[in-house]
Amino acid sequence: MSDSAPFTPDDLDAYFRRIGWDGQGGAPSADVATLKAVHLAHARAIPFENLDPVRGTAPSLAPADLIAKLVGSRRGGYCYEHNTLFAGVLEALGFGVTRLGARVVVGAERFEDRPRTHMALLVEIPGEQRPYLADVGFGAPGALLEPLPLTPDTEFRAVGRRHRLVHAPHRGPLELWVLETRAAGDRAPWQAQYAFTLEPFEHPDFEVINWHIATNPRSPFSSRPYAQRVTPDRHLLLDGALLTETRTDGTVTERELTRDAEVREVLAQDFGIDVPDDGTDLLP
Structure with missing residues (x-):
């Protein structure tokens, strides 16, 4: 299996068993309900962890290795592993997926001071006008548990969490989107989580970023x-x-x-x- 090879039906069956999702009684479809259900099940079933980098190893992003580690064993991974796996599953189900590079800006005074080291996904659903932001690999309490429609200035509540997407000024031809989260209570401030444009990132981009994050002291x-x-x-x-x-x-x-x-x-x-x-x- 190459880095770009699709997941097999056996891979998908093993993945669905790992996340405890039965397809809601039928074959999974590339629709909003399936995207939300699989996203939430993945987020709850497969932990975020960085034990490979702590042990001095850059984790593999090859599909076969991701299936072996995150699906076939009691292990998890960090964002590149989770979202590379999730993107492959979604594509096998018929969704369109664009890999995005994001700047984690939690606590940052200037977004530009943070490098684009996070991986997120833009998911296109057949028959839907709006794409969705999906992300099963953000290791923070402000992470998405369900995907978010790519709609600015609109609060979405899902599974006890509150999120919205806003635009922020920046240098460059593409709009800058910012994912924000809000704690319980309408008076709590919105807190920026990460910032991204819709520029596609490719597998070799994340191979380089993954190696840097795993090995840089x-x-x-x-x-x-x-x-x-x-x-x-x-x-x-x-x-x-x-x-x-x-x-x-x-x-x-x-x-x-x-x-x-x-x-x-x-x-x-x-x-x-x-x-x-x-x-x-x-x-x-």
Whole structure:
């Protein structure tokens, strides 16, 4: 199977079993309902994690390797792995998919200060005028759980989360879109998550970005474990040794992990990740 080879029917069956989605009783179709259902099921079933970069390895983006790792084992991945896998599944189902490069701008004063290191997807649905922003690989509490219509200045609420897309001024011929999220309560400020244009990025672009993020010693993903897991009632985030649980009612609890063995146990039991036993210390 080459990097551009489509997923086989067996691959799709294994993927749907992994995410616990049965096609709602029939063959999946390239429609809005299927896109939303598969997006949510993927987000809840396959964790976000960066254990390969922490172990000094750039993860493969080849379809066969993604199926083996994210589908065939108790592992997850980060954005390039999740969204490359998801894009291949959507294309096999008949959706049109454009890979996008985005700047993660959480906490940034200037969007231009952040490089385009995140991968998101623009999905075209047969018979629909508007494309959708899809993203099953954003490792943050502000991540999308369902895809978002590419419509500016409109709030969308889905699965307990609130998002909107806005335009922002910038230099360049293409419009700059910004994904924003809002905490519970109408007085909470909108918070920018990432910014992107609709310029298509290709597989070789993400191969280069993936290698850089996985191997650069200044990358946040090469120096400490980072994992995320979403369930219907809570969001779990492991950042280094800090474990944060956010319940759907907004309750937040934090716990500092002190031993490498404790981190491995939490990853296995709470995140559903089998940590490779190669002697690598996960905590710095």
